[in-house]
Amino acid sequence: MDFSHSATAADYLARVGDFISARIEPVEADYHRALRDSGDPWVVLPVIDELKDKARSQGLWNLFLPEREHGGAGLSNVEYAPLAELMGRSAIAPVVFNCNAPDTGNAEVLVRYGSQDQQRQWLEPLLRGEIRSAFCMTEPAVASSDATNMAATATVDGDQIVLNGRKWWSTGVGHPQCAFVIFMGLTDPEAHRYQQHSMVLVPMDAPGVRVERMLSVFGHQDEPFGHGEVSFTDVRLPLSAVIAGPGRGFEIAQGRLGPGRIHHCMRLIGLAERALELACTRASERVAFGKPLANLGGNRERIARARIAINQARLLVLHTAWLLDTQGLAGARSEVSQIKVAVPAMALDVIDMAIQLHGAAGLSEDFPLAAAYSGARSLRLADGPDEVHLNLVARQELAGYLPGKSS
Incomplete structure (x- = not known):
């Protein structure tokens, strides 16, 4: 490669x-x-x-x-x-x-x-930057790390789809230009577990859609995008609002997450690089006990380990990106989960080190480190918590050692 x-x-x-x-x-x-x-x-x-x-x-x-x-x-x-x-x-x-x-x-x-109509109505203005959107999957009443727990419903009623339920951590719903959400709901509980759910395009101004509140992460609300709790009460839409047809929600979700995790992880590496730059500047310019901070308390070693960790993480993500390009998601499932665990943990360590070198100032809005820590920490949960991804990695690793126990 x-x-x-x-x-x-x-x-x-x-x-x-x-x-x-x-x-x-x-x-x-x-x-x-x-x-x-x-x-x-x-x-x-x-x-x-x-x-x-x-x-x-x-x-x-x-x-x-x-x-x-x-x-x-x-x-x-x-x-x-x-x-x-x-x-x-x-x-x-x-x-x-x-x-x-x-x-x-x-x-x-x-x-x-x-569909062509869905692309014309929603995709084209989204790609022109004229509107924004959100994704509504996680729910407050169930453990959403297991998506089969999903309780919100998307019920087919003749030529309509009817949505009911409550979602939260719906990133982007606070934006004044958020025009639609993609809602994932239970359509057929009797179908195969991976064919029970549907994804539906929902206009934000559809009757029955209500943003109940905006949620904060460590006190930050990520304005003007934000993370909202949204209720759907008897929201009736034409069946044409369903993406690819009823029952294909899980298939779509899996196709969505491979490249998206590359994007998340590489942005986090950029964030870690910025934090390391701030740490090096602070350690070189700030003096305590007659010495630059870089020469005190093992800080040189901490900075060196941060550089090594960032470089290791970048190579792991690039390898995963190469696998996605050459083998598709089927050939990169373990690696996609590996980066989802490894990169946020690395970024948190680097940002925390940078905060420590900045002292109390690192906790304030005078530097971007507190917000960076909040964002990096949230990604240990977003798109699946660490535990789910670690289980997938272990399952694939053990598949050849435990006959009949690979699933």
């Missing part, structure tokens, strides 16, 4: 890097300050639209999407991975390049499973 950049990827890498350093980094601190001081953080500030317009005019748009016919950049997972890492250094870069989750995953679902 060869992880050197193709000519196309190298070009994008240079241009994205230049855009972030020249356009995004100089304004990001002021952006976050203005959002906090606005009195209503659930808004899109003009600077975001200005940056999006500039990025799109330079062709730095929908870079995550391999399908050129839908306006994607035509990049493989290995080619896109370093771009996701660059974007992960900034809280706003992903949305500036129209590469933010969960819109990326929802777009991939619509590209691969959506």
Whole structure:
């Protein structure tokens, strides 16, 4: 395998890097300050639209999407991975390049499973950056780490689908431009366990859809996107709102999560790189007991171990991306779960070290470290908790040793 950049990827890498350093980094601190001081953080500030317009005019748009016919950049997972890492250094870069989750995953679902009408209504404006979206799967009343526990229903009634239930941690529903959600619900409890559920496109203004509250993560609400608890009460939609037909929810979910986990993990590596840079700057400039912090208390070793851990994680993710590109999800299931466990843990360690070097200031909004820690910690739960992924890795590892016990 060869992880050197193709000519196309190298070009994008240079241009994205230049855009972030020249356009995004100089304004990001002021952006976050203005959002906090606005009195209503659930808004899109003009600077975001200005940056999006500039990025799109330079062709730095929908870079995550391999399908050129839908306006994607035509990049493989290995080619896109370093771009996701660059974007992960900034809280706003992903949305500036129209590469933010969960819109990326929802777009991939619509590209691969959506009908022409669904693509026309939802995918095209999403890829133009005119609307935002959310994904409604996790539920407050059941252990959602086992998706077969799902209690919300998507019941076929003639030529309609009727939705009932409550979802939470629905990332993106707080955004003022969130126009639709993808809702996953139980359709046929008598079917095979992986053919019981359906995914449905739900307009946010459909009767019966209500955002009950916005949830915080360690006190952060991730405005203006946020994580909401959403109720669905007798929401009636035409059967054409079901993606790919009833009973295909699990199939779609599995297809959605492979590339998405590459994106998450590479963004986290970018976040860890940013934290290490801040740690090195602080350790070099801050003096205590007559010495730079870098020369006190084993900090050199901590910094060295952080560098090693980041590099190890990056190679593991690139290997997984290569497997996805060459063998598909079937050939990369264990590796996808491995990175989902390894990378958030690595990022948390690096960010925590950086916080420690910053002292109490690292806990404040004066530095991006507290928000970075909150985001990294949430990814030990999002898209499946560590325990689920560790079980999958172990199951595949033991398959050849325990005949008949591989499932």
